[in-house]
Amino acid sequence: MAQVLINDAEKKFIVDGVEVNMRNDGRTCNSYRPMELECDLVSTANGSARLRLANSDILVGVKTEIDAPHPDTPDLGKVEFFVDCSANATPVFEGRGGEDLATEISNSLSKAYYSSFPLHKLKIVSGHMCWKLTVDILILELGGNLFDATSLAVKAALYSTQIPRVSTAAVDGKNIDLQLSDDPHDCWSLDVSCIPCLVTMCKIGDHHLVDPTQEEEACSNASLIMAVTRKGKITSTFKYGDSSLHYNSVTKILKAGVEVGKSLNQALDEALVRESKLGPNRKKFGFLFVN
Amino acid sequence: MDLLTEYGGGLRNDGRRGHELRKIRCRLGVFSQSDGSAYIEQGNTKVLAAVYGPRPVRNKQIKVHGSVLINFQYSMAVFSTGERKTRPRGDRKTSEISLQLRQAVSAAIMTEVHPRSQIDIFVEVLQADGGNFCACVNAATLALIDAGIPMREYVVACSASLAGDTPLVDISHLEETLGGPNLTVAALPLSGKVAVMELSQKLHLDHLPRVLDCALKGCADIHAILDTAIKQHLIKVAGARGLGKKFHLGQQTQNKLKNDKEEEEEEDDEMSKKDVEMITL
Numbered sequence: 001m002a003q004v005l006i007n008d009a010e011k012k013f014i015v016d017g018v019e020v021n022m023r024n025d026g027r028t029c030n031s032y033r034p035m036e037l038e039c040d041l042v043s044t045a046n047g048s049a050r051l052r053l054a055n056s057d058i059l060v061g062v063k064t065e066i067d068a069p070h071p072d073t074p075d076l077g078k079v080e081f082f083v084d085c086s087a088n089a090t091p092v093f094e095g096r097g098g099e100d101l102a103t104e105i106s107n108s109l110s111k112a113y114y115s116s117f118p119l120h121k122l123k124i125v126s127g128h129m130c131w132k133l134t135v136d137i138l139i140l141e142l143g144g145n146l147f148d149a150t151s152l153a154v155k156a157a158l159y160s161t162q163i164p165r166v167s168t169a170a171v172d173g174k175n176i177d178l179q180l181s182d183d184p185h186d187c188w189s190l191d192v193s194c195i196p197c198l199v200t201m202c203k204i205g206d207h208h209l210v211d212p213t214q215e216e217e218a219c220s221n222a223s224l225i226m227a228v229t230r231k232g233k234i235t236s237t238f239k240y241g242d243s244s245l246h247y248n249s250v251t252k253i254l255k256a257g258v259e260v261g262k263s264l265n266q267a268l269d270e271a272l273v274r275e276s277k278l279g280p281n282r283k284k285f286g287f288l289f290v291n
Numbered sequence: 292m293d294l295l296t297e298y299g300g301g302l303r304n305d306g307r308r309g310h311e312l313r314k315i316r317c318r319l320g321v322f323s324q325s326d327g328s329a330y331i332e333q334g335n336t337k338v339l340a341a342v343y344g345p346r347p348v349r350n351k352q353i354k355v356h357g358s359v360l361i362n363f364q365y366s367m368a369v370f371s372t373g374e375r376k377t378r379p380r381g382d383r384k385t386s387e388i389s390l391q392l393r394q395a396v397s398a399a400i401m402t403e404v405h406p407r408s409q410i411d412i413f414v415e416v417l418q419a420d421g422g423n424f425c426a427c428v429n430a431a432t433l434a435l436i437d438a439g440i441p442m443r444e445y446v447v448a449c450s451a452s453l454a455g456d457t458p459l460v461d462i463s464h465l466e467e468t469l470g471g472p473n474l475t476v477a478a479l480p481l482s483g484k485v486a487v488m489e490l491s492q493k494l495h496l497d498h499l500p501r502v503l504d505c506a507l508k509g510c511a512d513i514h515a516i517l518d519t520a521i522k523q524h525l526i527k528v529a530g531a532r533g534l535g536k537k538f539h540l541g542q543q544t545q546n547k548l549k550n551d552k553e554e555e556e557e558e559d560d561e562m563s564k565k566d567v568e569m570i571t572l
Contacts, residue, residue: 045370061370084379087413088341136369287330
């Protein structure tokens, strides 16, 4: 990850602050920074969302296309993740500079979604045709806690994704006659209630905290990232960072992370419902929004 | 489908007349980490730009003396087009556009002011609906001004086409694909200079001046829009810092200030006359 420059005195200040449950920006160890979320910004995508968590700015676009299912799983659709670290975020990402981070994020998302995503709903004709959702993530600014922000934005974009309804699908030998509904607004959307969010638990000293800023990430020895669903199930987890975590702290962090994940999912779901209640003709702000 | 419909004496497919631009909305200072950033919407084309620098040259192998090194990267979000793109940058087309964009901004930036340094400009097309190059040039201008980089004047780009006898300005993606010539011009509108000019498809030489005029007129119109946006932004930024209070004062106070100033100047004049007399004595 692109590191910020931070000296020893600043590090000590942050570590000592965490010790007394007081962080640089006035938060406690288990509180998030405020987020801004807006869905359906990109008209060329079937679903999109922009999430801004303090300085972390993520734009996600979901496109649907018809594809052949994998021979091993004839009844399942496909989901692919592609992360692009824009050079707008930092000049380090210029050219192919952001590819390592991009791979890390897209792999973590595919692992988290592997066991929980409702792929069976994307089936069209068993063994022949299915929907493929390509989730494209664009990282526009860095403000720490990229994994959480990305997963939240992806969930919001999937929630807003409109998949065209198939009116008839007839199999005639090897030919498949597929007709999509004539009405372009005749679409269905996915049930995202079982989709997990990633929660980063950052370990600083003996304590662990949620939603680390870039400076806090620089102070951290290691963090544990887990994918938690609304019901509190962990669908994947991995350690991130160079140093090691003790067995006891891993179990402790996992327990705390589940609670964080539950409330994070709930908050996101509520926000999404609130936004969709405003209707399709709501005013869209996008990047013109000034707060 | 034709470029011009028969309705309303020749309206375009999106309801515009030949000389009308798409709606432009823009904002400066979108991001806080970059030295300058801007966002622009021209119709459905949406572009984000960020500027980093001037700062020491990162790649030591590139040696530039006496002028600044300008590094421009153009990239498109993979979901920005109707059909999903396979990669955001690195293909032939994007590299070519990057080079042209660099050419356009180099014409406007005062490169001799920052020798042995580098300016990075990154543009990201979020949604593409024709005129990507033009929107990128305009976004880059806004971001460069937000970064406070000295420029001779704004560099503004606009495209134009020809349908029958009517020149069309600021053409959309649909109009680009329907055929007809596509003239893209990046200009310095105040001095009337052309920084980049590109014509795709054939166009009779007799028609070129009219289409070029149309594109330059479009550049001038966009210049006016960007100029107002920048001035509004500056009033807001300066106002928040307690500078330029004059902008917020009522008309009466402004007149009073003006009168005071004039009186002061008159006094100064008298003083200087006395000084002159003293010297002659």
